[in-house]
Amino acid sequence: MRQLSVRSLNQANPSPPLRGAERARVRWGTQPSHGDAPRRLTCRAYGSVRCVRHHRGRPAAPVAGAVREPPYDAPRCPRCKPGNGHPRVCDRFQGHRGAVGHWLLRLRILASNRIAMDFRESPAERAFRLALRSWLRDNVPGPEPEDLDAWVAYGKRWQRRLYEAGWCGIAWPKEYGGRGATLIEQMIFEEEMARARAPMLINLAGLTMAGPILIAHGTEEQKRRYLRPILAAEEIWCQGFSEPQAGSDLAALRTQAVRAGDSFIVRGQKVWTSFARYADWCMLLARTDPAAPKHKGISFFLVNMHSPGVTVRPLKQMNGDDDFNEVFFDDVRVPAENLVGGLNEGWRIAVSTLLYERTILTFARQLQSRTALVETLRLAREWPDPGAPVARDAIVRQRLAQSWIESEAMKYTSYRYLTRLLRGEPPGPQSSLEKLFWSEMYQRLLEAAVAMLGPFGQLAKGEVRAPLLGRLQHWMLYSRGRTIAAGTSEIQRNTLAERVLGLPRGS
Ligand SMILES: Cc1cc2nc3c(=O)[nH]c(=O)nc-3n(C[C@H](O)[C@H](O)[C@H](O)COP(=O)(O)OP(=O)(O)OC[C@H]3O[C@@H](n4cnc5c(N)ncnc54)[C@H](O)[C@@H]3O)c2cc1C
Structure with a gap:
């Protein structure tokens, strides 16, 4: 793929319907997305929009004193009451009303200009x-x-x-x-x-978090010591961030690291630590300055999980697995050279980890959800209910079609998001939208898949007659955690409300 941005496919022989400046405006790079953020609420391509009832037949002109309102940015007629439902007409393209007409117009313009996403690879x-x-x-x-x-x-x-x-x-x-x-x-x-x-x-935690963090913030000795064993899966890593009272509010963590000569003594507890019982190393966040504001007094350590004083206790999950753990640190001695990025720099480093979690990992996971969709569709065609495949059931068909629509929307949202990164733009708060949409969509898909199987959907992994060896049920139960890990859905919505929509913080 050379680039994922919008390109005109007929640059050599452009078609004429729009003048140059107008064409430039409908390019996605310069056209502000409607309702995206308060400062971007101006519809530049189509000008102002009038209420048809009060302005029918009048010359097209912006309505004085008009109020701009999302989602499609029409200035509201000052003579109408808000929400009165009067149809609106775009001044420039009269006759096309409301949001649907507005978007149809945009599509027509894009088509006439033969602009498309270019997915070709170099x-x-x-x-x-x-x-x-x-x-x-x-x-x-x-x-x-x-x-x-x-x-x-x-x-x-x-x-x-x-x-x-x-x-x-x-x-x-x-x-x-x-x-x-x-x-x-x-x-x-x-x-x-x-x-x-x-x-x-x-070694996902090592490959997607510990490794990139050490490359960005580690010393040369740390890079030489830890990176190769991460790649070769000789040393498995876990992420020791969450605590019983510090999950969404991670900066409230209480695990302490106190300097003692050339070491730190770590005392505290972590929870939900995936794969801790198989891990050789832990990325640990610990408080090193209790007097500092809570985000400022945290440091990032590399802790050997085989050190004296580390106790790992597995937690049984509802899908039968026990890859979650509680980890206790009782006066664990951590050499000072295992500090990453300087004392009290841990929060900055942790945030960069979480951002990574929400970019490439979300892209990979939307592909996993596609695999689940493909398996579900295959099963729907074959699974008898009774006598005919369940795919003939109207409700099943509705839910699967909806899952496919959401999966397509997710795919192109991912591409659009990666396009931002390719342009060198920072990940930004929109990554919350991706994570939120993907994790909830994945749950809906798997719930539909298991429901489609009727009583057989209850058969777990290992049961002789479990469809697809119980994989769908296993994934469905695990998918509950997807809306919690790496920031819960509520936290993602808060982020979107504040940082994308510009709403005030909640009380
Ligand atoms: C599959 C999975 C793997 C995980 N792996 C790891 C790991 O390897 N290492 C690690 O450190 N952690 C891991 N976690 C833990 C995860 O990061 C936390 O569960 C998550 O941050 C939420 O914290 P919490 O469970 O303490 O819930 P809480 O923060 O206590 O939240 C409880 C509820 O309150 C809501 N809530 C909280 N604050 C707000 C708010 N301000 N506004 C609105 N609602 C709010 C939440 O959305 C949630 O519904 C994992 C979790 C899961 C599910």
Whole structure:
């Protein structure tokens, strides 16, 4: 993919319907999105909009004293009461009313100007995709074991194989074992992994958080010491952020690290720590200055999980797995050289971790939800209810069609978001929209899938007659956590309300 931005496909022979300045305005790069943020509420392409009842037949002119209102930015007629439902007409393109007409017009203009998203890949990107596809064809291992211990061993072998072939941590710089892959290549990697149904990587916390953080904030010794074992899955990492009283309000964390000579002594408790019982290292946030404002007195440590004083207690989840854990730190000695990025710099580093979680990971996960959709559709065509496939059931069809619509919307939202990153723009609060929409959409899809199976949907992994070996039910139960991990849905909505819509903070 050369670029994901909007391009005119007929630059050599442009068609004439709009003048140059107008055409420039309808390009998505310069056209403000309606209702996106208060400061962007001006509809530049279509001018003002009039209430038809009070202004019929009058010359088209902006309504004096008009009030701008989202979502499609029509100035409200000062003679009408708010919400009276009068149809509106766009001054420039009279006869097209309301939001639908407005958007149809935009589409007509885009079509007449033959503007489209360009998804073509450059020769180098195509070669990258084909090389990976061919390697995956020969190397994706057999079915994943059901037992968690066996799955971890299987996952380590799989990641090691990827690493040895140069397909692990591809975004990392070459000097630290990566390929220096571009963002587009990372997307291709995720797409091909999903296409090949390749198992997920076991050392996800190391690859997507610890590694990138050390590359950005670590010392040269730390990079040399930790990065290669992360790639080769020789050392598994976990994320020790959340605490019993500090989840959404992470900065309220209480675990303390007190300086003692050339070490810190860590005391406190973490919770919901994924894979802690398999982890060799933990990214730990601890309070190092209790007197400072809560975001300012936190530091980021690398803690050896085999140190004396570390106790890991697994937590049983409702899907039967126990990859969550409580972790207790009882006077654990952590060498001062394991501090990352300076004393009391932990919050800044943690925020960069969470941003990463919400960008590439969300892209990868929307691909996973597509895999779930494909499996569900296949099952709907085959699963008898009774005698005929459930796909003939009107309700099932409605729900699956809705899931497909949402999945398509998610896909293009991801592309649009990645386009921002490609343009060098910061991730920004819109990533909350992606995370929120994806996690809730995924839950709806899996609920529909399990409901479609009727009583068989209740059969768990391991049951002889469980459809798809109970995978849909397992995913459905796990999907409940997707709207909690990496920021709950409520927190994402708060972020969108405040930082995208410009609403005041809640009391
Ligand atoms: C699958 C999964 C994996 C995880 N892995 C890890 C991990 O490896 N490491 C780690 O450190 N943590 C991990 N977590 C923990 C996760 O980060 C927290 O669960 C999350 O931050 C929410 O915190 P909490 O559970 O304490 O809920 P709380 O913050 O106590 O929230 C409880 C409820 O109150 C709502 N709420 C809270 N504040 C507000 C507000 N201001 N406005 C509106 N509503 C609000 C929340 O939305 C939620 O519904 C994981 C969680 C899950 C589900």
